Amino acid sequence: MNQALxxxxxxxxxxxxxHRSELLAHGDFLRLTILDREVVVFNDHGEIIAxxxxxxxRGARIYLENHGNQAATCAYHGWTFNxxxxxxxxxxxxxxxxLNRVDFRRWQTxxxxxxxxxxxxxxxxxEDQLGDVQPILEDISFGVMGRHxxxxxxxxxxxxxxxxxxLEPYHVDLVHPHSLGVLDLQAGQNDFHGKNSIWYAPLGNAxxxxxxxxxxEFFSLDFQYKGYASIYIYPFTMLSSTFGYSYSLQHFLPSxxxxxxxxxxxxxxxxxxxxxxxxLMNSLFASTAETNRRVFEEDHQICQRVPADTWSPxxxxxxxxxxxxxxxxxxxxxxxxxxxxxxxxxxTSELP
Ligand code: FES
Ligand SMILES: [Fe+2]
Numbered sequence: 001m002n003q004a005l006x007x008x009x010x011x012x013x014x015x016x017x018x019h020r021s022e023l024l025a026h027g028d029f030l031r032l033t034i035l036d037r038e039v040v041v042f043n044d045h046g047e048i049i050a051x052x053x054x055x056x057x058r059g060a061r062i063y064l065e066n067h068g069n070q071a072a073t074c075a076y077h078g079w080t081f082n083x084x085x086x087x088x089x090x091x092x093x094x095x096x097x098x099l100n101r102v103d104f105r106r107w108q109t110x111x112x113x114x115x116x117x118x119x120x121x122x123x124x125x126x127e128d129q130l131g132d133v134q135p136i137l138e139d140i141s142f143g144v145m146g147r148h149x150x151x152x153x154x155x156x157x158x159x160x161x162x163x164x165x166x167l168e169p170y171h172v173d174l175v176h177p178h179s180l181g182v183l184d185l186q187a188g189q190n191d192f193h194g195k196n197s198i199w200y201a202p203l204g205n206a207x208x209x210x211x212x213x214x215x216x217e218f219f220s221l222d223f224q225y226k227g228y229a230s231i232y233i234y235p236f237t238m239l240s241s242t243f244g245y246s247y248s249l250q251h252f253l254p255s256x257x258x259x260x261x262x263x264x265x266x267x268x269x270x271x272x273x274x275x276x277x278x279x280l281m282n283s284l285f286a287s288t289a290e291t292n293r294r295v296f297e298e299d300h301q302i303c304q305r306v307p308a309d310t311w312s313p314x315x316x317x318x319x320x321x322x323x324x325x326x327x328x329x330x331x332x333x334x335x336x337x338x339x340x341x342x343x344x345x346x347x348t349s350e351l352p
Contacts, residue, residue: 002158002308005333006254008340009235010034011120014129016137016237016249017041019268020114021146023048027069033262034236034253038063039107039118042072045083050118051104055079056086066152066264113138123339131193133231139223140239140247145278148246149267149289155252155300158308159236159261160333162252165303166230166238167325169201175302179294183208183242185228190324195234195332197325202227203242212243218280219245220273232325234332245270246285248292258308265296313337 018030023043031053032039038053040063053061055074062072062081072081078089079102086102088094108119110126115137117126127134155162165171172181184204191198203209213226224244231239238250246269253262267289272278313333319326 012123014117014119014122014126017116017118019144030067031063036256050107050109056102114141133193133196143221143270144268145271147266148269148285151265155261155263156304159252159254160311161306162261162303164326165299168323170322175298179291197232199230200225218272218276246288
């Protein structure tokens with residue numbers, strides 16, 4: 001059931017892939033692995049497209065790196081995608097083949113201001129999926145200057161275990177005593193927007209809060225929560241920040257194995273006010289990236305203790321009020337499972 005749910009979620013939802021600043025130049029690309037697919041988002045002379053990282057000739061991977069700038073040329077026989085079409089060496093040898101039809105397997109793209117979303121066959125419009133989270137994402141996207149840090153490795157656990165861990169602060173004191181725990185996050189408030197949720201938590205560490213508040217004058221932010229904000233975009237994505245000077249974008253993508261999650265994190269840093277040198281904040285961004293990496297590794301260590309078969313879409317028997325977002329996640333998964341069952345029974349009833 002779980003693998004079927006993972007595939008259903010991947011195929012029926014929009015997924016935040018990147019910020020516009022990550023694909024500014026022709027040839028810029030970024031690759032994410034999900035299930036048995038590699039999704040590439042690519043700048044083709046200013047047009048941003050999303051495609052399966054497999055050559056339409058005989059399936060060789062186009063990109064072996066997770067990000068960079070490189071022509072979309074297949075290393076096997078040289079097929080090259082450029083300005084929306086393929087250039088094929090030795091065309092005269094493909095007698096009887098309609099080479100005009102050659103293309104990548106493409107996926108849909110949508111912009112939410114400067115955030116790029118991709119979808120296979122989303123079952124709702126992006127504004128319906130995001131609800132009231134959309135204007136917040138738009139405001140955040142306008143302020144992003146670029147990517148400061150990139151981190152990718154596999155968590156040895158199911159993605160739902162990793163997401164649920166990211167959705168509850170109950171573990172912070174024990175798992176992150178010297179990293180995230182230093183902020184002394186308070187109970188705060190959960191906002192629910194469809195299947196998405198946001199946790200706003202004030203900092204209990206007043207010294208740290210005052211220090212961070214003083215930096216505010218360097219930035220002009222369309223959206224700022226003066227505390228810790230963690231935005232969950234159902235199903236696979238988190239965007240979190242302390243005071244909004246940078247955002248940690250995290251993906252917990254399902255793999256085709258039950259105890260493995262493709263984890264990606266990036267630090268998106270916000271633009272400073274005109275006249276302020278970006279170098280001013282380099283040490284802040286570097287230390288944020290370092291702390292985040294530590295937090296993720298601590299999360300990974302604890303998550304790999306939790307076997308995949310402990311997960312169920314039903315609420316856990318014992319749940320604290322600090323686990324409200326986890327309960328909401330499970331309710332969303334139950335709803336998705338029901339949709340999945342309805343879709344497959346409709347498809348079956350349509351068989352001749
Ligand atoms: S597999 Fe890519 S050109 Fe042949
Ligand atoms: Fe954590």
